Amino acid sequence: MDRKIRILVAKPGLDGHDRGAKVVARALRDAGFEVIYTGIRQTPDMIAEAALQEDVDVVGLSILSGAHMALVPKVREALTTAGLEDVPLLLGGIVPDEDIPVLHQMGVRGVFGPGTPTGVIVDFIHNELREPL
Amino acid sequence: MPDLSTASGLVAALNEGNRRALARVISHIENNDALAQPLLAALYPQAGAAHLIGVTGAPGTGKSTLVNGMALAFRQQGLTVGIVAVDPTSPFSGGALLGDRVRMRDLAGDPGIFIRSMATRGSLGGLAQTTADVVMTLDAAGFARVIIETVGVGQSEVEIASTAHTTIVVEAPGLGDEVQAIKAGILEIADIFAVNKADREGADRTVMALQMMLALGGTGHQQILHHGRMLPVDLPPAPPADGWTPPIHKTVATQNQGIAALVEAIEAHRGYLQHSGLRQTRDRLRAATELRMILRDLLLQRTLAAIPAADIAALVHAVAAREIDPYSAAQRLVARTTS
Numbered sequence: 001m002d003r004k005i006r007i008l009v010a011k012p013g014l015d016g017h018d019r020g021a022k023v024v025a026r027a028l029r030d031a032g033f034e035v036i037y038t039g040i041r042q043t044p045d046m047i048a049e050a051a052l053q054e055d056v057d058v059v060g061l062s063i064l065s066g067a068h069m070a071l072v073p074k075v076r077e078a079l080t081t082a083g084l085e086d087v088p089l090l091l092g093g094i095v096p097d098e099d100i101p102v103l104h105q106m107g108v109r110g111v112f113g114p115g116t117p118t119g120v121i122v123d124f125i126h127n128e129l130r131e132p133l
Numbered sequence: 134m135p136d137l138s139t140a141s142g143l144v145a146a147l148n149e150g151n152r153r154a155l156a157r158v159i160s161h162i163e164n165n166d167a168l169a170q171p172l173l174a175a176l177y178p179q180a181g182a183a184h185l186i187g188v189t190g191a192p193g194t195g196k197s198t199l200v201n202g203m204a205l206a207f208r209q210q211g212l213t214v215g216i217v218a219v220d221p222t223s224p225f226s227g228g229a230l231l232g233d234r235v236r237m238r239d240l241a242g243d244p245g246i247f248i249r250s251m252a253t254r255g256s257l258g259g260l261a262q263t264t265a266d267v268v269m270t271l272d273a274a275g276f277a278r279v280i281i282e283t284v285g286v287g288q289s290e291v292e293i294a295s296t297a298h299t300t301i302v303v304e305a306p307g308l309g310d311e312v313q314a315i316k317a318g319i320l321e322i323a324d325i326f327a328v329n330k331a332d333r334e335g336a337d338r339t340v341m342a343l344q345m346m347l348a349l350g351g352t353g354h355q356q357i358l359h360h361g362r363m364l365p366v367d368l369p370p371a372p373p374a375d376g377w378t379p380p381i382h383k384t385v386a387t388q389n390q391g392i393a394a395l396v397e398a399i400e401a402h403r404g405y406l407q408h409s410g411l412r413q414t415r416d417r418l419r420a421a422t423e424l425r426m427i428l429r430d431l432l433l434q435r436t437l438a439a440i441p442a443a444d445i446a447a448l449v450h451a452v453a454a455r456e457i458d459p460y461s462a463a464q465r466l467v468a469r470t471t472s
């Protein structure tokens with residue numbers, strides 16, 4: 001047995017900066033995860049397709065443009081269409097407090113603002129995968 | 134809903150074109166869990182039709198961008214393409230950053246394409262076997278061409294690429310020491326060279342360096358004949374004297390230049406392998422190598438399982454203290470399992 005946690009890190013939407021997403025991707029690698037990094041300007045369908053082919057345990061989105069309320073439901077829907085409704089969705093980016101409960105309702109399991117210590121994200125993922133959904 | 138929790142359910146779904154099932158099968162094989170072996174046993178007889186293409190070269194030479202272009206060209210010919218992109222596992226954390234998909238975004242949304250990123254993980258010597266099994270799975274799933282991208286740095290990465298039917302070694306100008314690749318033994322495995330980033334200065338010098346190497350001889354897969362030597366292999370007649378000289382193709386992967394010629398060369402090499410009987414030779418040598426490696430692992434596991442760990446530890450201690458040589462120690466262990 002050589003099981004590893006696999007996580008997709010994707011940047012949906014149109015903003016072209018992925019420095020933050022890359023920092024998180026590297027940190028997750030350093031925490032022992034296999035991180036599949038797909039880069040910027042990913043459509044919801046591209047994200048779902050990559051998550052399916054790579055058989056990931058978790059999908060992490062990085063959205064800095066403020067368009068999270070529009071993008072998240074589309075990604076969630078694409079994942080569900082692909083049969084991946086059980087795959088936990090995480091969101092990193094600048095998210096106003098009042099959006100967080102709504103995002104949770106949309107199926108986002110965890111929301112992480114800028115500067116969240118990586119250890120917090122890592123622990124969250126471990127817990128998320130340990131508990132039956 | 135297909136049952137994706139059993140080997141037979143997974144194989145049935147895979148054969149109906151269920152991509153989730155295919156992805157799951159690959160994970161079971163990578164994780165080497167309880168389903169891995171029944172899955173491999175069921176899929177192996179289905180495989181064998183795909184043409185396997187290895188793409189290797191130094192980091193950042195443009196392998197993934199080239200794979201993207203090659204896959205598009207194959208799709209235009211109506212051929213389906215499976216891609217396995219292998220990146221190193223960090224020896225410090227055990228994690229990996231798999232970023233080859235970034236360069237393959239043109240392939241998104243095409244049901245005739247399946248891309249899987251793989252980390253080398255820690256398995257000693259097992260990397261080549263696991264990769265071969267994942268490649269075999271894509272073959273069994275019906276992809277006509279399977280492309281394997283590996284970074285040509287370590288011995289095992291080079292080995293993976295060299296088990297493909299057609300191996301493309303990617304060079305790029307401006308990497309400094311042209312001799313580096315030669316030292317790593319990477320030139321010998323090339324069936325085709327791609328000098329990528331031909332838009333950059335120095336591409337012609339790289340082409341010339343390669344031409345000189347080729348003129349000096351010593352390339353073109355001779356070493357493959359050593360691979361299977363431990364098991365008897367019934368080989369077809371030797372290839373014709375007018376063998377294959379690895380062509381050198383200049384490409385600009387980012388502008389899709391030279392890709393059509395590269396893909397033509399792959400198909401020409403595929404034809405050459407078939408006509409010369411070399412395809413059969415390579416497949417048999419691969420079978421011999423695989424069988425030998427698996428046999429070795431199995432016998433080792435069996436020996437280690439049959440003898441109390443304390444006894445083995447005592448022998449290790451004796452060898453370290455030079456009370457006994459390691460050959461005699463191994464003989465003693467083997468004798469205990471066969472008596």
Ligand SMILES: Nc1nc2c(ncn2[C@@H]2O[C@H](COP(=O)(O)OP(=O)(O)OP(=O)(O)O)[C@@H](O)[C@H]2O)c(=O)[nH]1
Nearest residue numbers: 192193194195196197198236329330384385386387
């Ligand atoms: N100028 C130029 N740049 C290229 C060409 N092909 C690829 N690149 C660029 O080179 C960089 C590396 O390309 P990749 O395709 O990721 O290279 P790779 O060999 O797969 O890299 P690793 O998988 O990290 O070893 C990217 O920024 C590409 O856009 C080319 O023909 N010309």
Ligand SMILES: [Mg+2]
Nearest residue numbers: 196197233282
């Ligand atoms: Mg690459």
